Amino acid sequence: MxxxxxxxxxxxxxxxxxxxxxxxxxxxxxxxxxxxxxxxxxxxxxxxxxxxxxxxxxxxxxxxxxxxxxxxxxxxxxxxxxxxxxxxxxxxxxxxxxxxxxxxxxxxxxxxxxxxxxxxxxxxxxxxxxxxxxxxxxxxxxxxxxxxxxxxxxxxAMGKFELQVLYARAMTRVWEKIEALREIPNLSIADFGTRRRHSYLWQDWCVQAMHEGLGKAFTGTSNCRIAMMRELEAIGTNAHELPMVYAALAEDDAALAKAPYEVLSDWHEEHEGNLRIILPDTFGSKGFLEHAPDWLAGWTGVRIDSGDPATGAQIAIDWWKDRGEDPGTKRVIFSDGLDVDKIRELHAQFAGKVNVSFGWGTLLTNDFRGLVPDDALAPFSLVCxxxxxxxxxxxKLSDNPNKAMGPAQEIERYKRVFGVGDQVAEEVLV
Amino acid sequence: MxxxxxxxxxxxxxxxxxxxxxxxxxxxxxxxxxxxxxxxxxxxxxxxxxxxxxxxxxxxxxxxxxxxxxxxxxxxxxxxxxxxxxxxxxxxxxxxxxxxxxxxxxxxxxxxxxxxxxxxxxxxxxxxxxxxxxxxxxxxxxxxxxxxxxxxxxxxAMGKFELQVLYARAMTRVWEKIEALREIPNLSIADFGTRRRHSYLWQDWCVQAMHEGLGKAFTGTSNCRIAMMRELEAIGTNAHELPMVYAALAEDDAALAKAPYEVLSDWHEEHEGNLRIILPDTFGSKGFLEHAPDWLAGWTGVRIDSGDPATGAQIAIDWWKDRGEDPGTKRVIFSDGLDVDKIRELHAQFAGKVNVSFGWGTLLTNDFRGLVPDDALAPFSLVCxxxxxxxxxxxKLSDNPNKAMGPAQEIERYKRVFGVGDQVAEEVLV
Known part of the structure; x- marks a missing residue:
């Protein structure tokens, strides 16, 4: 009927x-x-x-x-x-x-x-x-x-069955990733793929497949609507726009140097526990951590969103040790350009040293690479x-010069103020 | 709603x-x-x-x-x-x-x-x-x-998404077969997969995918209900049960030797054109063709359903030549244990010599091999x-001794009556 x-x-x-x-x-x-x-x-x-x-x-x-x-x-x-x-x-x-x-x-x-x-x-x-x-x-x-x-x-332009097979292939790919992730003991991973997803329905499918396939290892989704509809945890803390805007508002170099800490000071008043996650890379992670006030070392973790992730995580671990903190009680959240191999590798390298989490974005919710001619459905690097x-x-400087944004003159000024030296360029995929 | x-x-x-x-x-x-x-x-x-x-x-x-x-x-x-x-x-x-x-x-x-x-x-x-x-x-x-x-x-025992991915994998596999078949020029292929299909809905899916993916190269389905619902051609002619039963009814060896031709004589009265397809292997193809009456050489084609298919096709071609018929006007339908490689190979070998068709069964509508643990969904060889x-x-003798059926004593008698010599055993997959 x-x-x-x-x-x-x-x-x-x-x-x-x-x-x-x-x-x-x-x-x-x-x-x-x-x-x-x-x-x-x-x-x-x-x-x-x-x-x-x-x-x-x-x-x-x-x-x-x-x-x-x-x-x-x-x-x-x-x-x-x-x-x-x-x-x-x-x-x-x-x-x-x-x-x-x-x-x-x-x-x-x-x-x-x-x-x-x-x-x-x-x-x-x-x-x-x-x-x-x-x-x-x-x-x-x-x-x-x-x-x-x-x-x-x-x-x-695609036929009905061609379309169905396209999604069949994409589903198979996601499921194979989930099967591979299932082999990692004590994994903790969330969906961060809203912004560059293939579509809403597809993200919703991926989230549900992760939930069924990974059980407790899947900690939730960044997408509030999906978290609500599927009764999952909504996941996320803060992003670059806070230090970027705070910094732009700074009246002089001295105020600029303080701006990123001001952001976290405001955040400190509002949030605790797992919401106290430092995103150190906006103007270079190394300098940011070196000049950070001691109270920031008391925060729960860091999120590594640019540069070589293993290097970034090690910098954070060394920094915690320097400040007398036990890295074993801290959390490192990797969220940049992840896919299964990278997740496996980072997990193997850092599990046991810190609590490791992953915020998996585009290659969870939009891995249509190679599925149509000319790779016309491959995700690409769009930001707002x-x-x-x-x-x-x-x-924004970030730990990867290919991700730097802003007028050239201002970038130079920020590099000077935040003491950013040479950086290793990494290809930006998504 | x-x-x-x-x-x-x-x-x-x-x-x-x-x-x-x-x-x-x-x-x-x-x-x-x-x-x-x-x-x-x-x-x-x-x-x-x-x-x-x-x-x-x-x-x-x-x-x-x-x-x-x-x-x-x-x-x-x-x-x-x-x-x-x-x-x-x-x-x-x-x-x-x-x-x-x-x-x-x-x-x-x-x-x-x-x-x-x-x-x-x-x-x-x-x-x-x-x-x-x-x-x-x-x-x-x-x-x-x-x-x-x-x-x-x-x-x-499977979860909802596990199930969906199972079908996604199976769909992808069928579609990849269709994409491979699309490369074969002047292909003519029909679905013969009702009896050992995974399920009705799955056969229906496979038939529609063949229709979309192959266009005119897909000539129809043996399944009447699906042919009706999808407005496709219903395909098929006759099978071993006719000569088997006619032969069992024979009163003596002389009548037995005539029985398979009696079947086709009855068929000849009822059908013409593409429905006049000889299925020669019930009691051994070679002897059947050698002793066949001349009017049978006027039929449209043969169906090769056991034994080495290339050998079977060549026997038919040689037989037509012997009887003064032009094989180029005849049709050979392959219908035994086909999959893409075999189809490609047989097509390459016989296209141009005869009109070639394929009746593709189990490995079209039930290729779930390797998709679940212990290969518990792999098709198997069930007959009725x-x-x-x-x-x-x-x-039934067929051109493959592994497919022979009946009491041992009767098999020996049939072999004698139909002059069946040594046969090459082929593994029966499905």
Whole structure:
């Protein structure tokens, strides 16, 4: 029996919306949003889409009208009652009422601010300007929309069974990864793949497969909507945008040098335990840790998001030892460009020395490499970053010069202020 | 929106029936049934299940109660109005009214006769006795039920995503075969995989994938129900049971020697063109062709179903030449133990010399080899054969001594009567 009403209803949709919920976003965006809402609510920022993979001509692949429809749809979204109830009532990282009533009231009334879209050659310029706590929520849905529209353009020409086999192959690949991960004792791994996922439904599938295949070794997903629907833990802490914007707001070099610690000082007041994770690489991990105040060594762990991950982890371990901390009580979260081999290797190297976790992103939720001609579904390196704050440019150095961002002159200034020496360049895959 | 009625309806099923239609069977069974109904309606036969793969302990794997439920369900089936309309109104092999009104009237009133089931050690004894045109229709559904119940026993313990990945792997494998077949120019291939399929839904999937992937190179399916539902050609001609039973009915050696030609003489009166396909191997192909009457050389082709297929095809080609026929106008249909490599090889060897076709069975619709532990879903060699007719045992020699059937003494007699010398033994996979 066909449910006629369902079928008619489905045909009433003008578009097939890619992002259908304001919490179809990473959990750390909401944690950071609340922190910004509290500490820097009036900062004006610009976020901008940056396609690091110039060989992917987004404006040729994606129709501008379709892109606008998807972005307009996101602007029409507001928090649903159930989503609000979940955010207010759920336990996150063991804590009730993670989101304060004043923040929730603001969030319940929120619609995302306007976007600015222009085609420039084969790429799109897509920017968002306005109050930081509002604009920053565009990052994840904007990336997800572009990734999925590019995928849809490729899928459009495929036959029904060809499509089914495409997904069969992708499923098999994910499952083989899960089977390989199952061999690693005491693994702790979470899904960090929202932003560059193949699609929402695909991320949802991958998360459920990880849950069935890995059991307790799978600690949860960064995607709030999926965490809610699948009754899983929402995972995430904080990201580069905090030190980038704090640093851009600094009035002079002395203030600049302090800015990254100011971020963590604000965070320290709000969070404890597993939410106290240092992301040291924004302006170079080594200098950051050397100049860090002692209280920061008391934090629970570090997240390694650029540079050679083993080097980064060892720097953190040495730093803890220097500061009289026992690395065996600390946590290292690897989250940069992971796939099974890298996970296995890092786990073998560091398990026993520290608590090791993995935040697995693009190669969990978008490993369609080699599955269609010209590799037209391979993930690529798309980011959406804060490029200015209160009119001043932001900078990110990271532990990989290929990931550095910002005006050249400012990059030099930051390198000087943060004492960044030679860095090893690593290829940026995704 | 959930369709509540559908859900409640689905839960009302006492079992999940494996065979749901009397025409979920091979087309050649219906052609032969009509021939038998016309020529030998009162012959009494016994069909018996034979598991050539003794290492598969069917009675340990399959619950007797479940097996009885499935067989009882088949006995409750009768031809639906739409099925009857299709059989009466459809064009088969370019011919309208392939099934005569008297046969259709009989078929419309048919219910399958009783079965006899007993557990013997780790195997089941399953036999069917009665009028030939009724009993012979048990063969395909009985095999399909046992194959699928054995599969279900293995699938029962698997998780939801594990299951999905199992099918994803199987789909990928089928699709890779299709992609390989696509490279063969002027291929002509049909699905012959009903009897040892993994399941009905899986066969239906494979057929549709072949249709999408191969286009006109895919000539149709032996499964009548799927041919009807998917608007494809129903494919098939005749099988060993005709000469086996005709031979068993022979009163003496002279009559025995004539029996296989009598079968084809009856067939000759009823069918023409692409339905005039000789199946020469029942009592040894070489002797059969040597002693064949000249009118048989005028038939359209041969089907090679045992022995080394290239040898069998060459024997046919030489025979046609001997009889003054042009092999270039003839068709050779390969249907024994095929997979992609064998298909490619045979096509390369014989295309241009004869018209080549393939009837692809088990390794199309049941290639689950290596997909679960202990290879518990690998297809195995199960047959359901006429073992006696009017109380006399049947014999099959075939071109592979490993496929020979019947009492040893009778086998010797048949070998003598049909002049079968040394044969090369080939492993029977499926």
């Amino acid at each position: 066909v449910d006629i009403a369902t079928r008619v209803w489905n045909h009433k949709w003008k578009i097939d919306p890619i992002v259908r919920s304001l919490i179809d976003t990473d959990f750390y965006k909401l944690l950071m949003c609340q922190s910004i809402f509290r500490n820097k609510p009036d900062t004006t920022v610009t976020f901008s889409l940056i396609n690091r993979s110039k060989h992917v001509p987004l404006a040729k692949l994606i129709d501008e009208g379709e892109l606008r429809e998807q972005l307009d749809h996101i602007r029409s979204l507001s928090l649903s009652r159930g989503e609000s109830t979940w955010l207010r009532g759920n336990t996150f990282y063991g804590k009730r009422q993670m989101f304060r009533p004043d923040f929730m009231e603001w969030f319940e009334g929120l619609r995302l601010p306007p976007y600015y879209l222009e085609r420039k050659g084969d790429q799109y310029e897509l920017t968002f300007e306005g109050k930081w706590p509002e604009v920053m929520l565009w990052e994840i849905p904007a990336l997800a929309v572009l990734m999925e529209l590019r995928g849809r353009a490729v899928l459009h 970053k804060a490029v200015s704050a209160n009119g001043r440019p932001t900078v | 959930v369709d509540i009625a559908t859900r409640v309806w689905n839960h009302k099923w006492k079992i999940d029936p494996i065979v749901r239609s009397l025409i979920d069977t091979d087309f050649y069974k219906l052609l032969m049934c009509q021939s038998i109904f016309r020529n030998k309606p009162d012959t009494t036969v016994t069909f018996s299940l034979i598991n050539r793969s003794k290492h598969v302990p069917l009675a340990k794997l399959i619950d007797e109660g479940e097996l009885r439920e499935q067989l009882d369900h088949i006995r409750s089936l009768s031809l639906s109005r739409g099925e009857s309309t299709w059989l009466r109104g459809n064009t088969f092999y370019g011919k309208r009214q392939m099934f005569r009104p008297d046969f259709m009237e009989w078929f419309e009133g048919l219910r399958l006769p009783p079965y006899y089931l007993e557990r013997k050690g780790d195997q089941y004894e399953l036999t069917f006795e009665g009028k030939w045109p009724e009993v012979m229709l048990w063969e395909i559904p009985a095999l399909a039920v046992l194959m699928e119940l054995r599969g279900r026993a293995v699938l029962h 054969k006429a073992v006696s007719a009017n109380g006399r045992p049947t014999v």
